[in-house]
Amino acid sequence: MSLDRKRASITAVTLILGILVVAQLRSQGVNTGLASQSAQDLTLLVANLNTENEAIRGEVAALERQLATLSDTRSRGQSAAGQLRQDLDKIEAWAGLRAVDGPGVSIRVNGAIDGEGVEDLVNELRNAGAEAIAIDGVRLVPGSVVTGASGALFVEQTPLGISFEIRAIGSPQILTGSLTRTGGIIAQLSVSFPEATVSVTPLDALAIPVTERDIVPVHGQPSL
Amino acid sequence: MSWVGNRLSGFQSWQVTLAAALLVLGFLIAAQLSAERPRVRYTSQERAPLIETVLGLQGQQDALKARILELREQIGDAEAQLPASAAQEKALNADLERARIAAGLIQLTGTGLVFRLEDADASVGDGGADGLVTARDVRIIVQELWLAGAEAVSINNERIATSTAILDIGNSILVNSAYLAPSYDIRAIGPPGLYDRVTGAESFVEFVRDRVSPSGLRLSFADLEAVTVPAYAGSVGVRYLRPVARTGGS
Numbered sequence: 010m011s012l013d014r015k016r017a018s019i020t021a022v023t024l025i026l027g028i029l030v031v032a033q034l035r036s037q038g039v040n041t042g043l044a045s046q047s048a049q050d051l052t053l054l055v056a057n058l059n060t061e062n063e064a065i066r067g068e069v070a071a072l073e074r075q076l077a078t079l080s081d082t083r084s085r086g087q088s089a090a091g092q093l094r095q096d097l098d099k100i101e102a103w104a105g106l107r108a109v110d111g112p113g114v115s116i117r118v119n120g121a122i123d124g125e126g127v128e129d130l131v132n133e134l135r136n137a138g139a140e141a142i143a144i145d146g147v148r149l150v151p152g153s154v155v156t157g158a159s160g161a162l163f164v165e166q167t168p169l170g171i172s173f174e175i176r177a178i179g180s181p182q183i184l185t186g187s188l189t190r191t192g193g194i195i196a197q198l199s200v201s202f203p204e205a206t207v208s209v210t211p212l213d214a215l216a217i218p219v220t221e222r223d224i225v226p227v228h229g230q231p232s233l
Numbered sequence: 234m235s236w237v238g239n240r241l242s243g244f245q246s247w248q249v250t251l252a253a254a255l256l257v258l259g260f261l262i263a264a265q266l267s268a269e270r271p272r273v274r275y276t277s278q279e280r281a282p283l284i285e286t287v288l289g290l291q292g293q294q295d296a297l298k299a300r301i302l303e304l305r306e307q308i309g310d311a312e313a314q315l316p317a318s319a320a321q322e323k324a325l326n327a328d329l330e331r332a333r334i335a336a337g338l339i340q341l342t343g344t345g346l347v348f349r350l351e352d353a354d355a356s357v358g359d360g361g362a363d364g365l366v367t368a369r370d371v372r373i374i375v376q377e378l379w380l381a382g383a384e385a386v387s388i389n390n391e392r393i394a395t396s397t398a399i400l401d402i403g404n405s406i407l408v409n410s411a412y413l414a415p416s417y418d419i420r421a422i423g424p425p426g427l428y429d430r431v432t433g434a435e436s437f438v439e440f441v442r443d444r445v446s447p448s449g450l451r452l453s454f455a456d457l458e459a460v461t462v463p464a465y466a467g468s469v470g471v472r473y474l475r476p477v478a479r480t481g482g483s
Contacts, residue, residue, distance in 0.1 A: 018251060026258070042405055042414045043284045050403030051283035054412060057402065058290035061410030061467070065297040068468035072304035079311040089315040093325040096312070097332055102476035103469045104336035105395055111473040128372065136398035140474040151337065151386070151393050154376045156436070178474045216477070225334060226384035229341030229422035232461060 102141075105150035105220040109141050112213050113178040114185055120171065120205035121159035126198055128155050130175065130207070133194040137187035139177035141217045145169055148220040159202070165222060181211035291412050298411075298466035305338060305464075337394045337465040341385050345422040345460035346431075348374055352415055353449030363448040366415060368401040370444065371408075374419050375399070377437045381430035383421040385462040389413045392465040409467045420460050428456040 043051070075096070082089050101107040118127070131149065134142055142149045147165050155164045162169040177184055188195050188209050195207045312326055333339050350371065353364030371388060378386050386393045391408040400407045406417065421427065431437055445452050 022251065022255065043287060043412075044280075046280070046284075046403040046405060048279045048283060050405070051280060051287060053402050054287050054405060054407075055283060055290060057407060057410055058287065058294060058412065062290060062294050062297060064468045064470065065294060065301065068470050069297055069300050069304065071470060072301065072308060076304060076308050076311060079308060079315070083311065083315055088322065089312065090322050090325060093312060093315075093322060093329060096308075097325060097329050098476045099471075100329070100332045100336050100338070100469065102474055103395065103471060104332060106332060106335060107479070108477040109474045110477055111475050113473065125369075125373075128376065129369075132368075132372065132398050132400070135396055136400055140396070140471045150395050151397075152379045152384070154379050156376075156380065180473060224384075225331060226341055226343070226422060228345070228424055229343030229385050229462065231334060231339045232342035233340070 105141070105148050105222075105224065108216065108219045109178060110214060110216045111140070111178040112181050113139070113176065113211075113215050114181055114188075115210045115212055115215060116175040116177070116188070117208045117210070118173055118175065118205060119207075120202070122162075122198065122202045122205040123159050124154070124156040124162055126202055126205070127162065127175075130188075130194055130198065131155070133188060134175070134177045134179075134184065137179065137184050139179040139184060141178045143176045143217045145173045146218060148218055150220045150222055150224050152222055152224060153220075159205075176215050176217055178215065178217060181213070185209050185211050287412060294411060301466050301468075302464055305333075309333070336469070337385065337392045338469070340461060340464045341422055342459055342461045343384075343422040344425055344427070344458055345383070345420065345462075346428045346457060347421075347455045347460060348378075348419045349451075349453045349455075350374065350417045350419065351451040351453075353451065364450065365404055366406070366417060366450060368399045368406050370450065371406060371417055371419065372399045373440050373444075377431050377434060377440070378419070378421040378423070378427070380436070381423065381427055381434060383423040383427060385422040387420045387462045389418055390463055392463055394465040394467070396467070397465075409465070420462050422460055422462050428454065 046054070075092075078092060079089065082092065098107065102109050116130070118130075127144070131142060131144075144155065144164050145167065147153070147167050149164075153165055155162060155169075157163050160171055162173075187193065188207075190196075195209070198205065198207060309330070312329060315322065315326075334341070350366050352366055355364075375386055375388070375393060388399070388408045391397070391411055391413065394409070397409055398407075406413050406415075424430075441452065444450070
């Protein structure tokens with residue numbers, strides 16, 4: 010066999026081996042995490058992603074309308090104060106920089122529960138679509154953390170008593186259903202904190218104050 | 234037999250070696266396929282389409298979020314270019330920029346640190362579920378960063394905003410309803426010395442002692458002079474919440 014044919018044979022074998030190894034590595038890499046999920050969990054993921062994508066599509070459509078209106082205003086040389094104020098109201102309300110009201114739920118927590126337990130409850134409220142949350146009148150924003158052991162809880166330096174109220178604005182039905190469902194967060198907390206009781210009351214109207222925290226960063230600068 | 238012997242002696246040694254290697258390779262591939270067959274069939278029938286759907290939807294979400302960031306930037310530029318002769322409009326534009334920064338709608342760069350949290354090696358700990366990073370683990374690190382003075386935090390490419398939930402679904406972690414694959418990079422911008430403040434906190438020490446170390450989770454960090462935290466790219470649309478007019482009706 011000539012030297013060229015030897016080389017061709019070895020090249021062919023190493024090529025096949027290389028392709029096999031890369032294919033194997035890629036199949037493992039793509040499915041990291043997902044490959045070990047059950048069909049039920051994957052179905053939940055699909056539902057969650059679908060819901061969020063629908064909301065994001067709505068946001069894209071709203072932003073496109075807003076941009077078109079702004080372009081129209083600019084071309085006509087009109088005042089944009091009304092549009093700017095509307096945009097400011099929306100962002101400030103969402104971010105916690107404005108007092109807000111609306112329908113939602115009042116959650117009364119009584120008894121021994123620690124900061125992590127309250128954080129679990131708040132996390133579930135956000136997952137259920139709460140648009141604004143306050144604990145005993147303290148608006149929760151990024152940076153707000155409920156800390157402490159049972160009976161010695163604090164939020165934003167404010168001590169919470171053995172009984173406190175969490176208010177959340179959102180769909181009263183969805184928020185209540187999400188919290189109280191079988192195996193939901195309240196059921197889980199009743200196991201972890203058997204001495205605590207958590208009751209949920211749907212409300213047609215409730216008010217949540219502005220945050221007292223300064224949430225404008227001073228150590229970070231806008232960057233592209 | 235003498236014919237076979239003659240034939241074999243006609244091959245050169247490299248040809249025999251190559252043939253043997255190919256034989257072994259073929260045997261290994263056949264053995265692997267045979268061993269995997271039941272799981273492959275299960276995967277292809279039930280989970281593979283779901284995994285593809287998850288990846289497809291996550292891809293759509295990434296593209297939509299990129300479009301949101303693009304539109305917000307265009308709107309910000311358009312608002313800044315509006316006729317702003319009136320002092321009121323100039324003030325509104327300044328307030329809007331400030332509100333967007335506070336809300337996490339603008340990417341920031343500043344001093345800070347990055348924690349990386351990874352699952353335990355299979356050989357460490359009991360090899361069970363305790364060695365997997367959970368949403369609560371990630372949330373605890375985020376909370377410790379806030380308590381230490383962090384001003385902006387993200388997990389992988391998801392900015393923590395006022396509506397952010399961090400969830401477990403099976404072995405996956407969802408942040409802002411986006412599926413995040415491990416490892417988890419938690420970036421924070423904050424005052425100089427943020428790392429010392431975090432790691433010096435009793436609650437962080439307890440977390441490392443009681444959760445990270447026993448389960449073999451891998452927690453590493455980089456203390457950086459410039460950390461970039463991306464903008465929140467999700468929806469700020471609300472259905473139920475109404476802003477209350479400021480006192481004075483502005």
